[in-house]
Amino acid sequence: MLDLKEYGIIMWDAEKIASFRRTLLDWYDREKRDLPWRRTKNPYYIWVSEIMLQQTQVQTVIPYYERFLDWFPSVRDLAEAPEEKLLKAWEGLGYYSRVRNMQKAAQQIMDDFDGQFPDTYENIAKLKGIGPYTAGAISSIAFDLPEPAVDGNVMRVMARLFEVNYDIGDPKNRKIFQAIMEILIDPNRPGDFNQALMDLGTDIESAKNPRPDESPIRFFCAAYLNGTYDKYPIKLPKKKPTPMQIQAFVIRNMKGEFLLEKNIEGRLLGGFWTFPIMETDFIGQQLSLFENDNYVLETVSQKAIFEKNYALKPDWTDNGFTPVKHTFSHQKWTIEMVEGSVKDDKLPTDKELCWVAAEDFDQFPMATPQKKMIKTYEDSKKG
DNA sequence: AATGCGTGGGG
DNA sequence: TCCCCAAGCAT
Known part of the structure; x- marks a missing residue:
């Protein structure tokens, strides 16, 4: 005792x-x-x-x-x-x-x-x-x-x-x-x-x-x-959540369906469905490549990485959505959304992906960041 | 022992 | 708007 x-x-x-x-x-x-x-x-x-x-x-x-x-x-x-x-x-x-x-x-x-x-x-x-x-x-x-x-x-x-x-x-x-x-x-x-x-x-x-x-x-x-x-009580301040820059890809096929991806189990929001997202703190920056006996600076775009990873070639329609902010206990996200559409909607098999009509969103488990993104997207189409 | 893991409400 | 806080647990 x-x-x-x-x-x-x-x-x-x-x-x-x-x-x-x-x-x-x-x-x-x-x-x-x-x-x-x-x-x-x-x-x-x-x-x-x-x-x-x-x-x-x-x-x-x-x-x-x-x-x-x-x-x-x-x-x-x-x-x-x-x-x-x-x-x-x-x-x-x-x-x-x-x-x-x-x-x-x-x-x-x-x-x-x-x-x-x-x-x-x-x-x-x-x-x-x-x-x-x-x-x-x-x-x-x-x-x-x-x-x-x-x-x-x-x-x-x-x-x-x-x-x-x-x-x-x-x-x-x-x-x-x-x-x-x-x-x-x-x-x-x-x-x-x-x-x-x-x-x-x-x-x-x-x-x-x-x-x-x-x-x-x-x-x-x-x-x-x-x-x-x-x-009292004595309580030391907690660590602040880490700011993170995130890119989200709102991709639609010819039927108007949206591309959704299932988060990997065991990680943040595992098992929930979301527009494909990518951390962009470290990309979109200039990389140096060795070419023709010289180093050249090349800007790698998130879109290029998306096209490679998802085997899709969207027509990109840039239209400045309001960034979505979401704070977890340990991470603080600012999500930039980009929009694109594809004619060929064949999907790679190394990820859990599917095309979903907006009226079927409620059949998929979706966490709050995804709900905020949907709202921002829909609001931008109305206004 | 320190870190990862969500979200909504109140000041 | 932003920051702090809340009936914890697993690893």
Whole structure:
């Protein structure tokens, strides 16, 4: 067991802990949000909600949650679903490995747990895509097990309660907050205790613009009482996303269909369909070639590279589309679109390519950058 | 241990 | 408009 004193944290006595639990749970009983996944103890439903809620806000999740359970009512349905339907169910939510891992976990439940959702922390934590936070959340909410669910909210609230001088963004410090929570958690209502802290951290004790005077636990909060509230939690700034210049090729055949390509699995937006794209940070620049005893500078165009890689000879119709901007967690794209049309639409076989009519776009899983490109293209044709 | 992996909302 | 942030996990 980790010794909190070594981290400069003075734990409360039993009476204060009991008082804290009562104060927090009384507030939760009055103020808790009525959310779809709070009307059930079905571990499958709880699991779906917890995976969707990873790094994703409640308001965004609700419609996805309802539709997901409609499409995949049971673990078995999820285990047997085709990949395309999985991606459609998650389209627009982001972090798509979440849903791939969920399907693997559903298959683990069918194969290793006889189709029954595991009911111990240890077995729940064996499932793909379930880490310490999610294992704690499911254990406590669905099975009433006294397991902490340490997420960003809990770390923030705990850091303020005890003036924890350790960076909450550093994974190795997670164990400090885990140790605090193992002592504080109410063994009689562990699920409510965990969710109360999340509700509190989401709104009143949020990261930006918190309202500490409204917190039901302010008189337990060292940072509040000592006037150091603004100093906690300690969190080092993240790295900024890398700017990247991208070229997209909007190519149509004689039927007016668009060329789409399926992204390679295991990479960014793997399995989703997009207009062919190319990173152009390093091309479109001048290359030196050795020719006739001299070096000559030659500008290699993206279009030439496209023609070679896709074995197509489009007639290019340049028409200055507004660049599409899209920021991922780690990359910041500026996408320039170019348009072309082909008479001969025979496609190479070394890539997953197909011609698709605009009215059939919704049958293909498409991520947000592609949706933005389609909108920009259509808007330019209208205006 | 550090990095890859999305997206939408709020200031 | 741009920047920061949010109910993490896998490798």
